[in-house]
Amino acid sequence: MNKFTLPLIAFVALVALLAVGLNLNPREVPSPLIGKPTPDFKVPQLHNPDATFSPKEMEGKVWLLNVWASWCVSCREEHPVIVEYAKKGLLPPVVGLNYKDKRDDGLRWLARFGDPYLLSAFDADGRVGIDYGVYGVPESYLIDKAGVIRFKQIGPITPAVMENKILPLVKELNQ
């Protein structure tokens, strides 16, 4: 050990930092909505235009709000994951928010790829999306029994996100 190893030590620290940095995403900005109550809304349901849905109806339950659209390519990637986990009964109730879509397209899409949702709310003009700060579809919000947003996923839910983030949090919130 001499003073000439100092550059090496400094470099090892730098590499460690960069290795950590590689696993972080500089574009992943935490949502200001986390820890806040869900913004309220009341919109028609997708399957039944005469019935409405409001987050208030879900009070007392842990639930997942999943924003999707038939025109969204990444949703196609995400959808099978939700369908599979819902089929296994691992998920809490999932409410879809059909975002800036046409009713027929949305219905056809669910018929084709499967409908894992308790129901889908129909946000034709994207008003609800604005309140929730949706800036890319798909996005998902995990909401606790008191109606507080606990987790937000921007982009598709992958099996890894499901296993490592959502399911453990659901278990914790249900206790």
Place this chain on the structure above:
Amino acid sequence: MIPELGHFALLLSLFVALAMGILPLVGAQRNHPQWMAFARPVTALSFLLIAFSFACLTWAFYTNDFTVQYVAAHSNSQMPTMYRLSAVWGGHEGSLLLWVLMLAGWAGAVALFSRQLPDAMVARVLGVLGLVLFGLLAFVLFTSNPFERLLPGAEEGRSLNPLLQDPGLVYHPPLLYMGYVGMSVAFAFAIAALIAGQLDAAWARWSRPWTTVAWLFLTLGIALGSWWAYYELGWGGWWFWDPVENASFMPWLVATALIHSLAVTEKRGSFKNWTVLLAIAAFSLSLLGTFLVRSGVLTSVHAFATDPSRGLFILILLAIVVGSSLMLFAARAPKVSLGGAFALVSRETFLLINNVLLVVACGAVLLGTLYPLIVDAFGLGKISVGPPYFNTVFVPIMLPLLVLVAIGPVARWKHADLKVILVKLWPAAAVALLAGIALPLLAGEWQAYVALALALVGWMVAALVLQTIDRMKAGTPTASWWGMQLAHFGLAAFVVGVAMVSNYQEERDVRMTPGETVTVGGHSFKFLGVRDAAGPNYNASVGSFELTRDGKVMRMLHPEKRDYGPGSMPMTEAAIDASLARDVYVSLGEPLDADKENGAWAVRVYFKPFVDWIWGGCLLMALGGLLAASDRRYRLKVKAQAATANIANKAGAAA
């Protein structure tokens, strides 16, 4: 078929590079002359293979071969030929291929211009370059193959980011890469000397011209990039402290320190360990820059497509290359002799301060660049570090350097007399005082910052004149001495540009309807209207402005707003009237009432005094480097051992 040939040549070059990295090094270690002699031809072969591969990719671009994925993603048949060809390095894969081509080219140049060096040294240097080349080739082939096919092929390519469809793209990346990659030669010389255990004056003399040439390319590359951002981005700035700019600036700072420290090692045999460390650092920072740009760990205006698996590969490469070099350094450095002693007041001391300042400045830039990453890694949030940090920290570190530029060259090696220096330089101090008081008043309002900067410029320029008079008395100076003077003069010009533009620039964002006039910095712009025009692959709105000064019409200016079709951002092409004393700059913003004929537009006008001195100064620095590298003593045959003693003895006289 041709892309496959290119791919195959690249694959072949991987094995050739492996041979180049192993045989000569082993040969030099075991003293096998045949194995060492292998170094030059194998280097030439690797260069030819990579050049062939590069030509194949260029051909695919030229012929619009959209069955090659990389071509389809970065070019289309509507693009002008010049941009189709430079689109070869418009994306990740191609720019890396350019990187390895440059590396092989530098190695080839070493093989060609090293007749005067001992065989073992050449073998080691080329061997080290071979190992680096192998690592980068593996990176290209395994993570970033530009020859990947797209089957069935695309009908039409996706076109290049319009920002990159500019002559800037043709020259900026190649020059910058020449500089970046050129640092590998100084690095290879340093590692070769460490392996051989011969850190002597001869080694320093051999690496000097290579380092200087790499440095001058880096200088030009950075300056050109800055100029490109100035006129193409339409923001009117010339430096943004963006992580990618910093990535090229950090090696430049260290390389500048290295050039000065090599001078001490060559002339006086001192600072050996420090010089080696700088050579390693300069190349490491080039690799780090590649990592930062290509891995996407930092957000940047330059962040094109990024991919974490690539980031991991470069990080591992970085760890191996730099880690092993630093281990070698740690093992060998304690045995290196200290070289000539020097007094507190001596040229060595001044150069040491120069080095410390440059390295501290580089450290400050590195810290600012990585700080968002550090904060994020510790889970403390997302932040970004902007120009306020860099300007506050960087500028004060640089100011003492400008004072020293005048003193260093007149101080004697080993032991200098402070009184003699004062006697030589007092007229410069007087000029500085005068410049600080008077010049800002001539330029406009007197401001303390400008006064300080111009006083320093006066000090530097006057000292340059005094130094030249002093030096001429002692006989005709060498080319490298003139190179130093020219580069220091370039630095003074650069400071003028920065000081003037930072403090006296004027800019206005205005809403203009045709017929209106706006005035900045004594120049009036009359807005005549906007018409539509079609370019080769875009539609443009072309504005017309009449530029007048003191009631006289000077010329018309035509800024453009270009639309490159769906899926791309509209581009702003500023119109600039440039002259030595000032630029005036108009750029078109958005149409404010698009539905109306002859509606209003958002217009941005700038008055930028002396802004061209910034790039002019860089050009002079680069020319100074060229002059210094052309010094004929670098081409003389030197016998390694004998030279050491010789040079050390002659050092005082030569200085």
